[in-house]
Amino acid sequence: MNTVDKMITDAVQQEIVRAENLAAGYPGKTVWQGANFSFVRGEFVAIIGPNGAGKTLLMRLLLGLQQPVKGTIKLFNSQPKRGNPKIGYVPQRHLIDNDTNIECIELVRLAFSGTRWGFGLSSKSERKTAFEALEAVGAAELAYQPLSALSGGELQRIFLAEALVSNPEILLLDEPLSNLDIRRAKELVQLVNKVVRLRNVTALLVAHDINPLLPFLDKVVYIANGKAATGKPKDVLTSESLTALYGVNIEVMRDSRGNVAIIGIEDHHGDE
Amino acid sequence: MVTNSYIFNANLLIDVQQMFQYQFMQHAFEAGTAVAIIAGIVGYFVVLRRSAFASHALSHIGFAGAAGAVLLGINPIFGLLTFTCGGGVGMAVLGPRAVNRDVQIGTVLAFMLGLGVLFISLYTGYATEAYSILFGEILGISSSDVLITVTASLIILAAVGIMYRPLLFASLDEDVAEAKGLSMPLLGIIFMLLVAVAVSIAVQVVGVLLIFSLMVTPAAMARRLAKQPRNAMIISVLISLMATWSSLFIAFYEPYPVSFFITSMVFVSYLFVRYIYPSRICLECREKFSSLSLAKHLQKTHPNI
Ligand SMILES: Nc1ncnc2c1ncn2[C@@H]1O[C@H](COP(=O)(O)OP(=O)(O)OP(=O)(O)O)[C@@H](O)[C@H]1O
Ligand SMILES: [Mg+2]
Numbered sequence: 001m002n003t004v005d006k007m008i009t010d011a012v013q014q015e016i017v018r019a020e021n022l023a024a025g026y027p028g029k030t031v032w033q034g035a036n037f038s039f040v041r042g043e044f045v046a047i048i049g050p051n052g053a054g055k056t057l058l059m060r061l062l063l064g065l066q067q068p069v070k071g072t073i074k075l076f077n078s079q080p081k082r083g084n085p086k087i088g089y090v091p092q093r094h095l096i097d098n099d100t101n102i103e104c105i106e107l108v109r110l111a112f113s114g115t116r117w118g119f120g121l122s123s124k125s126e127r128k129t130a131f132e133a134l135e136a137v138g139a140a141e142l143a144y145q146p147l148s149a150l151s152g153g154e155l156q157r158i159f160l161a162e163a164l165v166s167n168p169e170i171l172l173l174d175e176p177l178s179n180l181d182i183r184r185a186k187e188l189v190q191l192v193n194k195v196v197r198l199r200n201v202t203a204l205l206v207a208h209d210i211n212p213l214l215p216f217l218d219k220v221v222y223i224a225n226g227k228a229a230t231g232k233p234k235d236v237l238t239s240e241s242l243t244a245l246y247g248v249n250i251e252v253m254r255d256s257r258g259n260v261a262i263i264g265i266e267d268h269h270g271d272e
Numbered sequence: 273m274v275t276n277s278y279i280f281n282a283n284l285l286i287d288v289q290q291m292f293q294y295q296f297m298q299h300a301f302e303a304g305t306a307v308a309i310i311a312g313i314v315g316y317f318v319v320l321r322r323s324a325f326a327s328h329a330l331s332h333i334g335f336a337g338a339a340g341a342v343l344l345g346i347n348p349i350f351g352l353l354t355f356t357c358g359g360g361v362g363m364a365v366l367g368p369r370a371v372n373r374d375v376q377i378g379t380v381l382a383f384m385l386g387l388g389v390l391f392i393s394l395y396t397g398y399a400t401e402a403y404s405i406l407f408g409e410i411l412g413i414s415s416s417d418v419l420i421t422v423t424a425s426l427i428i429l430a431a432v433g434i435m436y437r438p439l440l441f442a443s444l445d446e447d448v449a450e451a452k453g454l455s456m457p458l459l460g461i462i463f464m465l466l467v468a469v470a471v472s473i474a475v476q477v478v479g480v481l482l483i484f485s486l487m488v489t490p491a492a493m494a495r496r497l498a499k500q501p502r503n504a505m506i507i508s509v510l511i512s513l514m515a516t517w518s519s520l521f522i523a524f525y526e527p528y529p530v531s532f533f534i535t536s537m538v539f540v541s542y543l544f545v546r547y548i549y550p551s552r553i554c555l556e557c558r559e560k561f562s563s564l565s566l567a568k569h570l571q572k573t574h575p576n577i
Contacts, residue, residue, distance in 0.1 A: 083453020
């Protein structure tokens with residue numbers, strides 16, 4: 001194999017996600033269509049868009065929980081299948097409440113071994129693995145705290161550990177920043193960024209506000225009005241490109257600190 | 273059952289020896305122990321999945337089955353098992369959210385109780401049958417019922433042993449568990465079947481109407497006392513066992529129903545765990561001590577409670 005071939009195969013291997021002319025939705029209802037994008041290994045990607053635009057839907061496609069309406073989506077060069085251990089997932093919805101008096105490490109451990117049969121009596125090594133995942137997100141001191149006693153920011157770190165415990169190659173994080181104040185949001189984004197760079201994993205992070213993410217992003221997917229635009233933030237998030245894509249007048253405004261606000265499809269979107 | 277003719281002796285050993293001379297007491301302890309263990313374990317999953325009302329409803333559905341069986345001259349336990357399993361699978365198939373639909377469940381529950389009343393009234397035998405299904409009659413349990421109870425308990429134990437982690441995972445974080453490949457519909461059905469069988473055997477001890485006291489309350493207490501699911505289940509089983517054993521013991525001497533003693537004991541412990549034990553007394557100890565050592569610590573620092 002000559003070096004050029006090798007470079008080509010390397011480049012192909014590096015591609016983690018590829019969508020071609022992809023349309024997604026629920027029976028009898030297409031939510032968005034005509035999406036083309038690809039993400040490579042080690043990319044930090046934000047997925048933004050208004051409520052109901054179909055961001056969670058994209059995650060469900062990648063998780064194999066939902067089939068495309070049209071087009072193809074490939075994950076690691078094959079069709080997404082449910083139960084892929086290479087995916088770390090933080091869902092938008094959680095069942096944790098005031099009554100969930102279960103220590104954090106138990107949740108993380110279950111994300112590691114919860115699909116296995118048996119009682120798991122020899123849980124020592126599992127708990128050790130879980131503890132390491134908690135350490136990696138700086139939550140070692142929370143390991144034996146009950147989930148019900150944690151703040152929103154602490155919980156999100158636990159969920160991140162839950163996603164990381166199986167050593168995934170791609171992270172799907174559905175709105176991990178909701179309910180966080182600006183400082184906690186920044187901390188969590190920095191943590192995700194650290195994970196992305198250190199472990200060379202790809203991260204797709206769904207958010208409503210892109211601004212805390214902007215300094216770290218490699219790519220952004222903007223989903224709205226049944227369409228999806230993808231590219232580098234500075235290319236996608238411009239008045240010209242969004243207006244061209246959506247056919248209506250969309251304005252992207254930037255303030256002196258570089259914060260972005262997208263006005264037109266949804267007022268105040270991304271406004272801080 | 274005339275049980276008030278036995279004389280309580282200060283020597284507990286003699287008391288126990290005397291008690292176990294009677295076969296009905298042996299049977300009661302055997303079945304009661306099996307039920308307490310199963311209710312404590314399954315109950316933990318019930319509270320974790322917020323399905324307390326669904327399990328309560330299952331027992332009422334079982335009432336119609338038990339009454340129907342009495343009418344047909346079959347052992348009520350088979351009617352109970354048939355109806356609770358059918359109802360449980362039905363609820364699970366209607367969707368995982370169905371388990372939380374209070375109004376629909378309540379409507380079916382009332383209908384089933386009504387059906388049971390009809391069956392009982394059609395049965396021209398004695399009304400004590402209805403009474404024992406509604407409130408339990410552990411002191412009259414037959415040796416074949418003990419055998420059924422123990423067998424069912426072993427099956428449940430094996431099932432929980434095999435599916436412990438998936439069940440726990442699905443109860444705690446449904447979305448991630450689903451993404452990791454666990455089948456939520458299948459686990460939902462299995463869970464409801466476990467509850468159905470557990471409820472059916474527990475009805476013999478506390479009856480259809482008092483099922484909460486064994487299936488839900490001890491587990492709810494245990495959940496407050498332990499942060500590790502395994503420990504919580506152990507505590508839940510211990511509470512159910514203590515309530516059942518001590519109630520059987522007292523009922524041997526006192527002419528009141530066993531179910532009354534069980535529900536009272538569970539209720540008093542619930543009040544303790546819910547209102548006296550918690551943070552108000554000693555907020556910071558919660559972090560410093562594990563739940564069990566906290567109990568000891570409280571005994572030392574607050575001997576008056
Ligand atoms: N089970 C379902 N059946 C039919 N339609 C659904 C279902 N779940 C979601 N939808 C619809 O699909 C669309 C996309 O939903 P999705 O959850 O992906 O939006 P989202 O971008 O994640 O929104 P949010 O920001 O509120 O989380 C919405 O219009 C929603 O109403
Ligand atoms: Mg969503």
